[in-house]
Amino acid sequence: MEIILKEDIIGLGFKNDIVNVKAGYGRNYLIPQGKGVIASPSAKKVLAENLKQQARKLAAIKAEAEKKAEALKDVALVIEMKVSANGVTYGSVNAATVAAELQKKGFDIDRKIVTMHDAKKVGDFVATVHFHKEVLVEVPVKVVAENAVPEVEAPKAEETTVEE
Incomplete structure (x- = not known):
């Protein structure tokens, strides 16, 4: 079962990673706890768009940090x-x-x-x-x-x- 992680989980992956987990772990723990969502094709598209937008924001933040440095x-x-x-x-x-x-x-x-x-x-x-x-x-x-x-x-x- 492919899951998109919503937060960092030690030993599994980082936020916005797509990971393969056993079906029971995904269904019974990750999804109900809000730590992940099923990696459907539409969820993957949304993730890709969010990562693009975050990349622009992170580039601006990094440029500001380099200026201060x-x-x-x-x-x-x-x-x-x-x-x-x-x-x-x-x-x-x-x-x-x-x-x-x-x-x-x-x-x-x-x-x-x-x-x-x-x-x-x-x-x-x-x-x-x-x-x-x-x-x-x-x-x-x-x-x-x-x-x-x-x-x-x-x-x-x-x-x-x-x-x-």
């Missing part, structure tokens, strides 16, 4: 945190912190689309922003100590030669 491509964040003597931060830098820093720089990014392992030490990390399932941007994040004295090279003394 291009704007964020060259951004690097420096986040100041209070740090203990051995370089461990009080608290951690996480996806919400990165989203807040991006917000300060003028990027409207939801914290839910940012993934990052919590940074609990001073150093360099990478946060990934997921604009679309195919459009990802990696943002370098540098965690530094708050009120840290920037390392400045000491002026070099001019070499003098002693003439005898």
Whole structure:
């Protein structure tokens, strides 16, 4: 029995897939639960038309995501945190912190689309922003100590030669 799935079913298929299942599974579970419909010729035509329309919408959404990703491509964040003597931060830098820093720089990014392992030490990390399932941007994040004295090279003394 051919069924058009209405939602993702683990081990069977994804939404809008046409799958072959046993008649009892289709009749007694998938169709009554609203998880699928019989793949009749008319249902297949409707599915094909819906997929065409969705493809246009998805292309527009992906183009918008690529535009946002291009704007964020060259951004690097420096986040100041209070740090203990051995370089461990009080608290951690996480996806919400990165989203807040991006917000300060003028990027409207939801914290839910940012993934990052919590940074609990001073150093360099990478946060990934997921604009679309195919459009990802990696943002370098540098965690530094708050009120840290920037390392400045000491002026070099001019070499003098002693003439005898």
